[in-house]
Each structure stands twice: as structure tokens, then as C-alpha cells.
Amino acid sequence: xxxxxxxxxxxxxxxxxxxxxxxxxxxxxxxxxxxxxxxxxxxxxxxxxxxxxxxxxxxxxxxxxxxxxxxxxxxxxxxxxxxxxxxxxxxxxxxxxxxxxxxxxxxxxxxxxxxxxxxxxxxxxxxxxxxxxxxxxxxxxxxxxxxxxxxxxxxxxxxxxxxxxxxxxxxxxxxxxxxxxxxxxxxxxxxxxxxxxxxxxxxxxxxxxxxxxxxxxxxxxxxxxxxxxxxxxxxxxxxxxxxxxxxxxxxxxxxxxxxxxxxxxxxxxxxxxxxxxxxxxxxxxxxxxxxxxxxxxxxxxxxx
Amino acid sequence: xxxxxxxxxxxxxxxxxxxxxxxxxxxxxxxxxxxxxxxxxxxxxxxxxxxxxxxxxxxxxxxxxxxxxxxxxxxxxxxxxxxxxxxxxxxxxxxxxxxxxxxxxxxxxxxxxxxxxxxxxxxxxxx
Numbered sequence: 001x002x003x004x005x006x007x008x009x010x011x012x013x014x015x016x017x018x019x020x021x022x023x024x025x026x027x028x029x030x031x032x033x034x035x036x037x038x039x040x041x042x043x044x045x046x047x048x049x050x051x052x053x054x055x056x057x058x059x060x061x062x063x064x065x066x067x068x069x070x071x072x073x074x075x076x077x078x079x080x081x082x083x084x085x086x087x088x089x090x091x092x093x094x095x096x097x098x099x100x101x102x103x104x105x106x107x108x109x110x111x112x113x114x115x116x117x118x119x120x121x122x123x124x125x126x127x128x129x130x131x132x133x134x135x136x137x138x139x140x141x142x143x144x145x146x147x148x149x150x151x152x153x154x155x156x157x158x159x160x161x162x163x164x165x166x167x168x169x170x171x172x173x174x175x176x177x178x179x180x181x182x183x184x185x186x187x188x189x190x191x192x193x194x195x196x197x198x199x200x201x202x203x204x205x206x207x208x209x210x211x212x213x214x215x216x217x218x219x220x221x222x223x224x225x226x227x228x229x230x231x232x233x234x235x236x237x238x239x240x241x242x243x244x245x246x247x248x249x250x251x252x253x254x255x256x257x258x259x260x261x262x263x264x265x266x267x268x269x270x271x272x273x274x275x276x277x278x279x280x281x282x283x284x285x286x287x288x289x290x291x292x293x294x295x296x297x298x299x300x301x302x303x304x
Numbered sequence: 305x306x307x308x309x310x311x312x313x314x315x316x317x318x319x320x321x322x323x324x325x326x327x328x329x330x331x332x333x334x335x336x337x338x339x340x341x342x343x344x345x346x347x348x349x350x351x352x353x354x355x356x357x358x359x360x361x362x363x364x365x366x367x368x369x370x371x372x373x374x375x376x377x378x379x380x381x382x383x384x385x386x387x388x389x390x391x392x393x394x395x396x397x398x399x400x401x402x403x404x405x406x407x408x409x410x411x412x413x414x415x416x417x418x419x420x421x422x423x424x425x426x427x428x429x430x431x
Contacts, residue, residue: 042317049313049381053346053374147315147385213376218347219332227348227372231385238315 002281008274012267019263022256025088029253032143033181036246040178043147043242047235054194054225054232056212061221066162067229068194074169077112078135078160079104080153080191080237082175082244083123085142090255092176092184092248093122099186100174107172115168117157119241135160143245150238157237158230161192169193175240176247182254184247191236194229306340307359308378312366314387320356320364327380328355329373336373344376351415353390353423354382365390367423369416390423398424 058068081100083093100123104114115135118124120142127134136156141149160168171192176184217224310327312320328337330352338345349371356364371384402417 039316043315045311045318046313046315046383049311049374049383053372053381053383056346056374151385213344215344215346215374215376218336218345223332224346224348224372231371231383234385235315 002277004277005274005281008270008277012270012274015263015266015270019260019267022259022263026253026256026260029249029256033246033249033253036144036242036249037178040239040242040246043235043239047239050228050232050235052212054228056215057217057221057225057228060212060215061217061225065222065225065229067158067192067233070193071169074112076115076166076168077107077170077172078115078117078157078168079107079172079174079188080117080157081119081123082173082240083118083120083126083142084248085121085139087122088255089248089252092251093120093126095186096174096176096244097123097126099188103172103174103188107170112170115160117153119153119244141241143248145238145241145245147234147238150241151234153241154230154234154237157192158233173237173240176244178243178246178250181250184250191233194232308338308340308342308375308380310356310380310382312354312356312368312382312387313384315385319366319387319389322364323359324356324364324380325359326357327382329368329382330354331373338373338375338380340378342375344374346372346374348372349382349384351412351419353419353426354387355426365423365426367393367416367420369419388420388423390426393420393424395421395424 079100081096083096087093100116104116107114116127116133117136117138118127118134119138121139124134124137124139138149138153157171161171170190172188173191174186174188176186178184307323307325308327310320310322310324311318326337326339328335330336330350331347332350333347336345336347349368351369352367354366354368356366358364367388367390368382368384369386371382371387373380373382375381398417398420402414402421405411405413405417
């Protein structure tokens with residue numbers, strides 16, 4: 001076998017192995033999207049009920065709460081960025097990071113200091129590599145977040161928000177919305193202080209349009225709000241984590257699908273090249289034999 | 305017979321839903337029983353067992369850790385961060401958790417484990 005042909009054969013073997021791996025990753029992600037979507041759906045009843053209750057308390061009482069009061073001279077804003085723990089997910093993490101950077105620039109233009117909290121190793125390494133400060137980071141659960149994870153993240157953020165001195169005045173959330181298997185968009189939203197006009201149910205209808213009965217609040221409207229609002233923030237963060245996880249799997253599936261397709265194309269063209277190399281080798285051998293035979297014939301004719 | 309519709313929802317799943325005649329839950333101001341036609345109420349729940357008497361005479365008991373209940377239009381929503389039906393609870397595990405919590409003097413964990421065991425025993429008493 002000629003050197004050329006051997007090189008082609010080796011490359012085909014290596015690309016075939018890569019294709020097997022990307023195909024496996026594609027199929028794993030495809031099965032996980034379904035699971036992640038189911039998790040999003042399972043968390044919706046809780047989120048909706050909670051949204052209704054928060055809106056009911058806020059509209060049926062004049063209770064004031066630190067989590068809903070706007071600070072007119074806001075000087076410090078926190079950004080929670082949700083990215084993936086692992087790569088090979090196309091532009092998933094990059095898009096979220098870009099969104100967060102743009103949001104931070106906008107907040108700085110408004111004269112606010114920005115502190116960043118990050119979920120997912122990809123975001124953490126991006127910020128660390130560029131020597132950007134990170135106030136808190138959480139890793140290890142980006143592809144399968146639990147309510148406990150969301151609670152841990154929310155606890156630190158609420159603490160930063162309610163701190164007497166040096167606390168943050170605003171809290172923004174950058175996450176990836178799962179719109180469909182093909183479309184996932186990075187988006188940012190202000191989580192705190194809570195603007196009740198913007199509170200929405202899962203089907204995107206504003207919760208405020210509903211008419212609420214005159215509830216009795218136990219122990220008191222303030223007491224209920226005290227207990228509800230942190231839960232609401234947790235549930236919003238939980239929902240964002242779940243949506244981002246579903247988006248991560250969808251992005252990875254798509255990236256791996258195109259990697260598999262490209263590997264298939266590459267194998268095809270390499271096979272063509274290998275075939276023509278083999279053909280060229282055969283042609284050369286034949287012409288060498290014919291040439292050699294002719295030369296022999298000429299030589300023997302000359303000696304007669 | 306009058307009945308009310310109950311939805312018991314945990315943060316990550318719907319635990320139970322159906323029709324009931326009375327629901328008893330531990331709120332911040334003590335045990336509260338809710339029957340059909342109760343005035344609309346929204347109250348904070350303590351860690352405790354929730355007892356639901358279903359219309360067909362059965363009893364559903366769940367251990368609920370933190371959350372709240374809201375009742376309006378004969379519809380009762382029980383929202384909890386963690387909710388477990390009594391027949392889902394692993395007794396041996398809850399007992400281990402109780403021992404661990406007692407040895408570590410973790411009052412919250414101790415209460416959670418106690419409530420789990422209470423819920424299981426409550427169910428057995430009704431069967």
C-alpha cells in the first residue's frame with residue numbers, strides 16, 4: 001500500500017471514531033432534553049400558584065417589603081449568570097456570557113457597580129481568565145439542577161440584597177430561555193426589587209389581570225409576604241435553572257448533530273480521495289510493468 | 305356532601321390532587337382545619353403533617369416542610385418546598401435522620417424527621 005493511501009485510511013479511521021462519539025453525545029442529549037422539559041413542566045404548578053399568591057397579597061394589602069421597594073438611588077447591582085458546566089454545546093454558554101457582559105455594561109453606564117454571581121464552570125472560567133471579579137460561583141449542577149441548588153443560590157443573593165450596609169439594590173438574572181428544540185435565547189430580567197406589574201404566569205399572561213378574592217392573611221399580610229417573597233425568588237431561579245438546563249441539552253444536541261453530519265461528509269470525501277489514490281497507484285504499477293516489458297522487448301530485439 | 309378541591313404541590317412536582325371534605329394543616333398560628341365554604345385565606349405553613357380527608361372516606365397524610373396554603377372558591381392549594389405522602393416515606397431512613405439530627409443538635413432537621421415519622425404513624429392509625 002502506498003504512503004498516500006495509508007494516510008487517507010488512517011484519517012478515515014480517526015474521523016469514524018470521532019463520529020461515533022459525537023453521535024453518542026447527540027443521542028444522550030436528545031434523551032436528556034425530554035427529561036429536562038418534564039422537570040420544567042413539573043415545576044410549573046408550584047411557580048404559578050406562588051405567583052398568584054404573591055400578586056394577591058400585594059394587590060389586596062398595602063404591605064411594604066424590602067424585596068419590593070425600589071431604591072431611587074441604586075448604586076449597586078448584582079447579576080446572576082447561568083451557564084453550562086461542560087462545553088461542546090455550540091454557542092450556548094457564549095451567548096449567555098455575551099448577554100451578561102452587555103447587561104453589565106448597561107448597568108455601569110447607569111452609574112451602578114456590578115457584582116457578578118455565576119452558575120456553571122464555563123462562565124466561571126471565562127470571567128477568571130479575563131480577571132473579572134466574581135462575587136460567588138456555583139458549579140456541578142448545571143445539567144440537572146434540583147430545588148436545593150436553587151435555594152442555595154437564592155439564599156446568598158437574598159442575603160446580599162437585604163444586607164444593611166453594602167448590599168445590592170438590584171438583582172438581574174441572565175439565563176437561556178427554552179423556546180423550542182431549535183430556538184433557545186439568552187435573556188436578562190430584573191428579579192429584584194419585584195415589579196408586580198410585570199409578574200407573569202407560565203402562559204405569559206400578567207398575573208395582575210386576575211381578580212383576587214379578599215383573603216384573610218395569617219399571621220398578617222406582612223408576615224405572609226415575608227415568607228412568600230424569598231420562596232418566589234427561589235422559584236424564579238429554579239425555573240431559570242431548569243430552562244437553562246433544557247436549553248443546554250438542546251444546544252448540545254444540535255452542536256453534536258452538526259458535528260456528526262460534518263464527520264460523515266469528511267469520511268465521504270476522504271473515501272473518494274483514498275479511492276482515487278488507490279486507483280492512481282494501480283495505474284502507475286500497470287504503466288511501470290508495461291514500460292518494463294517494452295524495455296525488455298526492445299533490449300532483446302536489439303541483441304538479435 | 306360539600307367538597308373542596310385540593311392540590312398539594314411541591315416545588316418540583318404535583319404531589320396529590322383530588323376532592324376532600326376537610327383538610328387540617330399546621331399554620332403559623334396553630335392547627336387550622338379547612339372545610340368547604342371557608343372564607344378565602346392565605347397563611348404560612350409550619351413544618352408539620354397535613355391531613356386530608358377525601359370524599360370517599362379515605363385519609364391522605366403528607367409531611368410538609370415549609371410553605372403556605374391558599375383557599376378561595378372552594379379550591380385549596382397547599383404549596384410546600386418539600387412534601388412527601390406518608391406512604392412514600394422511608395421509615396428506616398427517617399429514623400436514621402432523626403437520630404443523626406438529635407446527635408448533632410440540629411433542631412430543624414430533627415423536626416423534619418419527627419414530622420415524617422408522625423405522618424407515617426398517623427396513616428397507620430387510620431388504616
